[in-house]
Amino acid sequence: MEWLPFWKAAGFFLATFILEDVAATGAGLLLASGQISWPVAFLSCFLGIWLGDVGLYAIARMGGRRWFERSRFAKYAAKVSRSEQWFAKRGTPILIFSRLMPGARLPTYLAAGFLRVPLPRFLFVTGAASFVWTLLVLRVTQLFGAKVYEWLNTYKYGGFLLLGVGIGTVVMIQLVRHSVSKFEWRKLTRLRHWEFWPTWMFYPPVAIYSLWLAIKYRGLTLPTAANPGMFSGGLVGESKHAILDELFASSSEFVAESALMPSGSAIERMGLLDKHLIALRLECPFILKPDLGQRGVGVKIIRTRAQAQAYLKETNAPLIVQRYAPGPQEVGIFYYRFPDEERGHIFAITEKVFPKLIGDGRSTVSDLIQRDSRAALISDIYLRRFAVRRDEVLAVGEELRLVEAGNHAQGCIFRDGIRLRTPELEARIDGISRKMNGFFIGRYDIRFANEDDLRAGRNFQIIELNGAASEATSIYDARNSVWSAYRTLFQQWDLVFAIGAANRARGIELTKPALVWRAWRDYTKLATSYPAPD
Numbered sequence: 001m002e003w004l005p006f007w008k009a010a011g012f013f014l015a016t017f018i019l020e021d022v023a024a025t026g027a028g029l030l031l032a033s034g035q036i037s038w039p040v041a042f043l044s045c046f047l048g049i050w051l052g053d054v055g056l057y058a059i060a061r062m063g064g065r066r067w068f069e070r071s072r073f074a075k076y077a078a079k080v081s082r083s084e085q086w087f088a089k090r091g092t093p094i095l096i097f098s099r100l101m102p103g104a105r106l107p108t109y110l111a112a113g114f115l116r117v118p119l120p121r122f123l124f125v126t127g128a129a130s131f132v133w134t135l136l137v138l139r140v141t142q143l144f145g146a147k148v149y150e151w152l153n154t155y156k157y158g159g160f161l162l163l164g165v166g167i168g169t170v171v172m173i174q175l176v177r178h179s180v181s182k183f184e185w186r187k188l189t190r191l192r193h194w195e196f197w198p199t200w201m202f203y204p205p206v207a208i209y210s211l212w213l214a215i216k217y218r219g220l221t222l223p224t225a226a227n228p229g230m231f232s233g234g235l236v237g238e239s240k241h242a243i244l245d246e247l248f249a250s251s252s253e254f255v256a257e258s259a260l261m262p263s264g265s266a267i268e269r270m271g272l273l274d275k276h277l278i279a280l281r282l283e284c285p286f287i288l289k290p291d292l293g294q295r296g297v298g299v300k301i302i303r304t305r306a307q308a309q310a311y312l313k314e315t316n317a318p319l320i321v322q323r324y325a326p327g328p329q330e331v332g333i334f335y336y337r338f339p340d341e342e343r344g345h346i347f348a349i350t351e352k353v354f355p356k357l358i359g360d361g362r363s364t365v366s367d368l369i370q371r372d373s374r375a376a377l378i379s380d381i382y383l384r385r386f387a388v389r390r391d392e393v394l395a396v397g398e399e400l401r402l403v404e405a406g407n408h409a410q411g412c413i414f415r416d417g418i419r420l421r422t423p424e425l426e427a428r429i430d431g432i433s434r435k436m437n438g439f440f441i442g443r444y445d446i447r448f449a450n451e452d453d454l455r456a457g458r459n460f461q462i463i464e465l466n467g468a469a470s471e472a473t474s475i476y477d478a479r480n481s482v483w484s485a486y487r488t489l490f491q492q493w494d495l496v497f498a499i500g501a502a503n504r505a506r507g508i509e510l511t512k513p514a515l516v517w518r519a520w521r522d523y524t525k526l527a528t529s530y531p532a533p534d
Helices: 005-033 038-070 074-101 105-114 120-153 157-182 186-192 206-217 240-254 268-280 305-314 365-371 377-383 423-434 451-455 482-507 513-527
Strands: 258-261 286-290 300-302 319-323 329-336 347-353 354-360 397-400 413-416 441-448 460-466
Touching: 005 120, 005 365, 038 074, 038 105, 038 120, 074 105, 074 120, 105 120, 120 206, 120 482, 157 441, 206 286, 206 347, 240 258, 240 413, 240 423, 268 305, 268 513, 286 365, 329 451, 329 482, 347 423, 347 482, 354 365, 354 413, 365 377, 441 482
Parallel strands: none
Antiparallel strands: 258 319, 286 300, 286 319, 329 347, 329 441, 347 413, 354 397, 441 460
C-alpha cells in the first residue's frame, strides 16, 4: 500500500537527522519514480536539514559554552574571545563552504554555536545554503534516478530505497569529484566579496522572506498590483518603450526620447531604424537595447552604421532606439508612494562609477584587467566584452572604459548615493512619478552632468524606469555588509507587497501566475539572442 504523503514527509524529515545527504538522495530517487511530489520532497528534506543545523548550533551554544565556562578550561577564555572576533569576521564564507565540504558541517556548526555567532546570521546563512543544497541534490538525483528506475522497479519499499540511495550517493560523489577537478579555484577569491555572489547563493534569503510576506499580506502575486500601469506591476514582461513613451509624453524635458522597433528581418529593421533616426533627429552615437530586458543585457552604444547592422542581424527581438544621454554621471533613484499618500519618497540612491583602464604603453588590455584588484574579480565579463582587444597594448595615458551600461551585473561599480537626496530632487521625482498612470514603486536610471543640478532637480535625463522587480542597487556598495544589503532588500520588498495590498484593496486585480510564468519564459527565450552588452 502506497505511503501517505504525510508519512513520506515525516520519514525523510527524520532521516535527515541521521544522514541528511542520503535522505535527500532517497527523496530524489522517489521523485524520479513519481512516488513523491516536489513540495513534499523539498520541504521535508530542507526543513530537516536546516533544523538539524540549528540543533547543532543550539547544543554548542547553550550546552557546550556553559560547560566550558564552568570547567577548568575557563582559563582560556581570552583565547576563546579572540576566536569569537575572528569567526565574526570570517564566519559567513566558512558556514557556506562547510555545506559543500563532506564532514565539515558538524564541527563548523558546533564551533559557530560555541563561539556565539549571532543567531539571525546563522539562520540566514545556513537557511540559504540548505535551500540551495537541497534543490541541487534533489534535482541531480531525480535526473539520474530516472535512468535507472526500470531496473530498480523490481525492488520494493525498503530494498528499493536502500539500493537507490546507494546508487544515488555514488553518482553524487562522482559529480562532486568531477566538479572539484574542473573547478577554477581562483574564482573562490570572488566569493569573499558578497557583491559578486552568484544569484543562487545570494537570493535564497530574499526568496524565503518574500514567501513570508506573501503569507503576511495574503497574496503571492501581490507585487503584480504594485504598479497597475505596468504589465505584472513591472515584475517581468513589461515594455520598456511603453514606459518611456508615457514618461516622455508627460515630462519630455527629463526623458531621453526613444522609438520602438518591432520584430522583422534585419533589412526591414535597418530601413525602419533610418526612419526613426530622421524622426528623432539622432546621429551616432545612439542606444539600441531590448524592449524586454533585465540587468543591462543587450544594451549597446551604436557609434557606426556597421555596428547597428551587426546588432540587427544578431537578434530579432523587439528593440528600442534611444537618444544617447552622455552624462557622464549616472544614478539610480528608487522611489515609492502609497496610493493614499499625497507625496512620494526617495528610498535609496545609487551612484554609478564606470571603471576604466589607463594604458602604460607595455601592458595588454588583458594584463591591465588582471592587475586591477577589482576588475580581476570579474575579469570574465570584461574579457568577453573586449575579446577582440584583449591583446591590444594601450598607449601611455590612453583610457579604455570597461563598461557603458550602468548595471552592476555588467561590471559597473555601485556606491550608496543617499547624500544626493534633497527636498528639491525628491519633489521633482515625485512630480514626474505622479504624472504616470498607476506607478507607485520602482527605480529611475538617470544621467546627468552636474551634481548641483541633480540636487536641485534639474538638467537630467531619465534613460529607464523599472517597476516592482527593480532593486535599491545601493546595496551593492562594497562598503556595505551583506546583512545591511539583506536588511535594505527586506524593507524594499515589504514596501512592494504593502503597496500591492493597498492597490488590491482599491480593486486592482492581480496578474495571474500563469501569465507571469509565460512572460518569464518568453523573456528568457528572447534573452539568449541578445548581443553582449557594452
